[in-house]
Amino acid sequence: DAKTTQPPSMDCAEGRAANLPCNHSTISGNEYVYWYRQIHSQGPQYIIHGLKNNETNEMASLIITEDRKSSTLILPHATLRDTAVYYCIVRVGYNFNKFYFGSGTKLNVKP
């Protein structure tokens, strides 16, 4: 099963871009990369997912390296409400439903 490695914490100034890295060097060819976040005391919230190409939605952008061994989640203009734990997840094998969440990155957005 592909696992992920993320820095335990990062700081970001409000209004600046937050770039959250993730290593997934053992990812298989058909495994997607998902990003979720968990604001304190709430359930996790889906952000974005991708396979090979870069993806963008209203919340964030996902940049996946060509060899797919790492990715970066970008929050273009971080706000205080973006303070949360961000999980980079790879889908376990071909099972659409099983995620390994790991320990995530605590993003602290500061005024």
Added chain:
Amino acid sequence: DAGVIQSPRHEVTEMGQEVTLRCKPISGHDYLFWYRQTMMRGLELLIYFNNNVPIDDSGMPEDRFSAKMPNASFSTLKIQPSEPRDSAVYFCASRPGTSGNHNEQFFGPGTRLTVL
């Protein structure tokens, strides 16, 4: 849409007691998931259902844990007897089947369980 609903939000019980956690998934969602979150082990998938049928319960820690989904709008996670090491936040999540964004799981607010 009310989202995934869980009850109770907080539960404090004594060791040896039976605990039942409840979940109402989002209407129309075909999949339902139960997760457990602790400081030591993080967020773990316990079991998931598809169309009310348990598909994978390999994450259920032991026989003291059981989960049911009697209909499309209700699921329970039961612990009997409970132990202090079961103290955790238990999340329920649901997602659509083949329609909609089948990649996104919608999580409930969680139930914080404390076993004394």
